[in-house]
Amino acid sequence: MVKIRRAKISDIDSLYELINIYSKKGIVLPRTKKSLSQNIFSIFVAIVDNEVVGTASLAILDTDLAEVRSLVVDESKMKLGIGKMLVEKIKEETDRIGIEKLISLTYQVDFFKKCGFEVTVKDKMPQKVWQDCINCPKLHNCDEIAMIYYVKNKVCI
Template sequence: MVNIRKAKASDVEAIYSLINMYAQQGLLLPRTRDSLYENLQAICVATIDNQVVGAASLHILGKDLSEIRSLVVAEEAKGRGVGKLLVEQIVEETKKIEIKKLISLTYQVTFFEKCGFQVIEKDEMPQKVWKDCLNCSKFPTCDEIAMAIYV
C-alpha cells in the first residue's frame, strides 16, 4: 500500500538519489542535498513498506502561482499510482494555502493531463520565467511543456 506523508530529514538520501537518477537522464533538474534539507517542509514522499518510492515538492512563486517540482517515482513503483497520489497531495496543499494556479514544466504531458492539468503558454507564468528559468541551463531553449491546473 502506498502512503503519502511529509518528508523527514532521514528521507533526504532516498529523495536525492531518485531526483538525480532522473536528472542524469535529462528529465529534470538536479537538486543538491542542501537544497533538499532547506526545502524539506515543502516535500512530500510516497512510501511502500516504509521505503521512499517517490517524492514531489510544492514551490511558491507568488501570491497566485505555485509549482510542483521534482516529481519522481522509483522504477519499481511505477504503474502503482504513486505519481498520481503525489500530485493529488500537492494539489491539496495548494488549495489549503489558497493559491489558485499550480504549474508544472514537464515532458510527461499525458500523465499531467490525466491529473487534470492543461497545456499553457510559458508567458502565462512570468514569475517562474524571471525567478528560475533565467538561471537554468535550458534557457532560453527550454523544451519542457508548461502545464497548469486551477485549484
C-alpha cells in the same frame, strides 16, 4: 500499501538519489542535499515498505501561483498510481494554502492531463516561473510544456 507523507530529514539521502537519477537524464532539475533540507517542509514522499519510492515538491512562486517540482517515482514502482497520489497531495496542499493556480513545466503531458492539468502558453507565465531556470543547462532551448491546474480553493480549515 502506499503512504504519502511530508518528508523528514532522514529521507534526504534517498530523495537525493531518487531525484538525481532523473536529473542526470535531464528530466528534472538537480537538487542538492542542502536545497532538500532547506525546503523539507514543502516536500512530500511516497513510502512503500518503509522505502522512499517517489517524491514531489511544492514551490510557491507568488500569492496566486505555485509549481509542482521534482516529481519522480522509482522506475520499479511506476504506473501504480503513485505519481498521481503525489500530485493530488500537492493539489490539496496548494488548496489548503489558498493559492489559485498550480503549474508544471514538463514532458509528461498525458500524465498531467490525467491529473487534471491543461496545456497552457509558456510565454504567458510570469517571470517568477523562470527564476530557477538560470541553473538549467537547457536555459536557452527549453522544450518543456507548460501545464496548469486551477485550484478550486474549497478547503477553508
